[in-house]
Amino acid sequence: MAELNKVILSEKDMPKEWYNIAADLPEPLPPIIRADGVPAGPADFAPVFPMEIIKQEVSTQKWIPIPDEVISAYKVWRPSPLCRAYNLEKRLKTPARIYYKNESVSAAGSHKLNTAIPQAYYNKAEGVKRMATETGAGQWGSAMSFATQFFGLKCTVYMVRVSFDQKPYRRFLMQTYGAEVFASPSNLTHAGQEVLKKDPKSLGSLGIAISEAVEDAATHDDTKYCLGSVLNHVCMHQTIIGLEIKKQMELIGDYPDIIAACVGGGSNFAGAVFPFVADKMKGKDIRFLAVEPAACPTLTKGPYRYDFGDEAKLMPLAKMYTLGHNFMPSGIHAGGLRYHGDSPIVSYLVNKKLVEARSYKQIPCFEAAVLFAKSEGLLPAPESSHAIRAAIDEAIICRETKKEKAIVINLSGHGHFDLSAYESYLSGKMVDVEFDEKDMDRCIKELPDIK
Numbered sequence: 046m047a048e049l050n051k052v053i054l055s056e057k058d059m060p061k062e063w064y065n066i067a068a069d070l071p072e073p074l075p076p077i078i079r080a081d082g083v084p085a086g087p088a089d090f091a092p093v094f095p096m097e098i099i100k101q102e103v104s105t106q107k108w109i110p111i112p113d114e115v116i117s118a119y120k121v122w123r124p125s126p127l128c129r130a131y132n133l134e135k136r137l138k139t140p141a142r143i144y145y146k147n148e149s150v151s152a153a154g155s156h157k158l159n160t161a162i163p164q165a166y167y168n169k170a171e172g173v174k175r176m177a178t179e180t181g182a183g184q185w186g187s188a189m190s191f192a193t194q195f196f197g198l199k200c201t202v203y204m205v206r207v208s209f210d211q212k213p214y215r216r217f218l219m220q221t222y223g224a225e226v227f228a229s230p231s232n233l234t235h236a237g238q239e240v241l242k243k244d245p246k247s248l249g250s251l252g253i254a255i256s257e258a259v260e261d262a263a264t265h266d267d268t269k270y271c272l273g274s275v276l277n278h279v280c281m282h283q284t285i286i287g288l289e290i291k292k293q294m295e296l297i298g299d300y301p302d303i304i305a306a307c308v309g310g311g312s313n314f315a316g317a318v319f320p321f322v323a324d325k326m327k328g329k330d331i332r333f334l335a336v337e338p339a340a341c342p343t344l345t346k347g348p349y350r351y352d353f354g355d356e357a358k359l360m361p362l363a364k365m366y367t368l369g370h371n372f373m374p375s376g377i378h379a380g381g382l383r384y385h386g387d388s389p390i391v392s393y394l395v396n397k398k399l400v401e402a403r404s405y406k407q408i409p410c411f412e413a414a415v416l417f418a419k420s421e422g423l424l425p426a427p428e429s430s431h432a433i434r435a436a437i438d439e440a441i442i443c444r445e446t447k448k449e450k451a452i453v454i455n456l457s458g459h460g461h462f463d464l465s466a467y468e469s470y471l472s473g474k475m476v477d478v479e480f481d482e483k484d485m486d487r488c489i490k491e492l493p494d495i496k
């Protein structure tokens with residue numbers, strides 16, 4: 046095995062196709078359905094998504110070529126390095142080999158740019174002039190604001206009011222990339238006006254912001270909507286991560302025993318592990334850890350049911366693990382992990398026990414992130430800290446059982462805009478709110494009765 050600190054692929058070795066796991070699943074996924082119970086077809090998505098994206102969403106073709114224009118844009122920061130965390134291993138006194146795939150090197154700071162670029166490209170190719178989208182903490186909005194610049198598109202971002210006010214730095218980044226950013230609820234849409242009529246001081250929510258962006262796209266011919274997680278095509282675009290990890294591990298002469306990634310809507314997890322799930326389905330011994338916050342324990346506590354993708358019920362229903370579309374998680378710092386549902390494919394794999402789900406409270410995650418920062422110098426995003434926590438716990442088990450396993454962390458993003466969260470942890474002000482099953486039960490009761 047080669048002793049390397051990091052493996053950097055050459056640009057010519059960057060994967061040229063995305064991997065579509067739908068081709069390899071033992072059975073078709075439960076269909077996406079409309080609120081009236083009818084399976085959703087292309088016509089239901091056409092007002093908000095371009096045709097190529099809709100085709101990818103339902104495709105069962107195993108390899109989807111990455112367009113040359115997307116490859117060129119990827120090359121601004123890809124291939125991303127796979128690093129060996131020697132210093133972390135030393136501090137943990139573990140015989141495990143810990144690697145991290147560094148998606149924080151992306152220009153916008155997270156893996157989200159991997160899908161923002163192709164989504165902007167396909168929209169441009171179909172004559173779209175402007176993208177409308179929502180953002181919570183600002184990661185997805187930053188990625189889309191930058192991606193649209195490659196293809197000369199305009200970008201409108203509806204940013205949840207509370208983040209707009211409390212996290213202005215990501216807003217400034219989006220504006221620097223040329224996007225138009227509005228606090229949501231805004232008075233630019235009916236959805237926003239309705240909320241403001243009832244509550245002029247509304248702090249907003251991701252659900253409301255989605256409703257505003259979807260309405261903007263549906264009411265303007267030159268504008269389409271885009272989503273940064275959950276959907277099949279988003280997970281597929283992210284497989285460039287796992288395909289690169291595969292090549293990089295081959296170059297070192299190693300193969301992962303465990304891959305850990307955090308889960309909000311499931312896209313960075315999907316990206317890192319789907320190419321390896323194919324191996325597991327053929328009998329390879331490998332474990333996948335889907336790590337979520339204890340405050341929003343979709344995969345570990347929620348039922349596997351049909352639910353709406355958004356609070357306003359504008360999106361169709363998918364079978365997934367869910368806490369209910371009305372569920373409001375407590376205000377943890379990992380804003381990107383506060384989603385009530387999960388990718389239908391990731392949910393399916395958890396249900397089939399091909400993927401293990403676990404959850405952690407935020408304080409132990411920040412403890413892991415600080416140890417990682419001290420060891421490797423890199424400041425993880427609060428979201429990514431969940432994957433690090435899980436990997437560290439596995440490395441500690443390796444120490445206690447004297448097992449030499451290879452553990453890969455998907456480092457989904459950096460935490461340079463989350464320093465106030467670190468300040469809260471370091472000053473001892475951070476709290477862990479106990480998850481209340483009753484909140485979930487109340488929301489689950491409101492789920493549509495579809496089997």
Ligand SMILES: *Cc1c(COP(=O)(O)O)cnc(C)c1O
Nearest residue numbers: 184274309310311312313381458
């Ligand atoms: C958005 C985000 C996530 C969560 O989204 P997934 O779709 O589950 O990957 C995780 N990490 C970072 C850094 C993010 O910005």
